[in-house]
Amino acid sequence: xxxxxxxxxxxxxxxxxxxxxxxxxxxxxxxxxxxxxxxxxxxxxxxxxxxxxxxxxxxxxxxxxxxxxxxxxxxxxxxxxxxxxxxxxxxxxxxxxxxxxxxxxxxxxxxxxxxxxxxxxxxxxxxxxxxxxxxxxxxxxxxxxxxxxxxxxxxxxxxxxxxxxxxxxxxxxx
Numbered sequence: 809x810x811x812x813x814x815x816x817x818x819x820x821x822x823x824x825x826x827x828x829x830x831x832x833x834x835x836x837x838x839x840x841x842x843x844x845x846x847x848x849x850x851x852x853x854x855x856x857x858x859x860x861x862x863x864x865x866x867x868x869x870x871x872x873x874x875x876x877x878x879x880x881x882x883x884x885x886x887x888x889x890x891x892x893x894x895x896x897x898x899x900x901x902x903x904x905x906x907x908x909x910x911x912x913x914x915x916x917x918x919x920x921x922x923x924x925x926x927x928x929x930x931x932x933x934x935x936x937x938x939x940x941x942x943x944x945x946x947x948x949x950x951x952x953x954x955x956x957x958x959x960x961x962x963x964x965x966x967x968x969x970x971x972x973x974x975x976x977x978x979x980x981x982x
Contacts, residue, residue, distance in 0.1 A: 818853075833866045851904045872919035879912040903945040905967070906944025911939040929982070932946035936976040944968045 812822035824837035842857040847853050857880045864873035884907045891899035914936040921929050945967055 817848050818844075820844050823868045834864070835866070837910075846886050849885045849889075849899045850901050851906075851915070852901065854884055855882045856882070868922075870919060870921040873917070875916045877912065877914040877916075879910065881908070881910045883908045883910075903912075905943050905945050907943045909941045911937075913937045930980075931982075932978070932980045934976075934978050936974075938972075938974045940972045942968070942970045 809826070810822070812820075814820045819840070823839070823841035825837075827837035829834070829835045830879040834959045838859070838861040841857070843854075845854060845855040858873065859878045862873060862875040864871065871922065884905070885901055889900055914934070916934045917934045918930075920931070923929055
């Protein structure tokens, strides 16, 4: 299945999914989507991409699956806005830039096997990496700027940048 659409605010998006069984118990599946728009608020374009893929094999004695998940987002203008600003214009933003970028990579391997005597062994191994970067313009109401020679030359706002990286891994055996 493949689907695409477009709409207001420069929105363009699409998605797909497909799957198939092959000979000797092999199977595969993949799906993904992509979304891009200019944003309904000022300075708020956003883009999202996601992908999932899985391949595996099943027999009478065992089953194994390997899956991969990935995502990449670039969200701009996703912050809160005061009611005062919204009363002036529904497309208002409070501060800019206001950007959050996320990247996800995840791999899972799972399987099971039938053992002698009717018992079953199940296992799972996974790894996940998430990266988040933010850039936010923030006002400082307590600071009006520095005065040098009678002139204010330091703005009362700052750009905050944050980077976070998380790694996770796990395994289970039953």
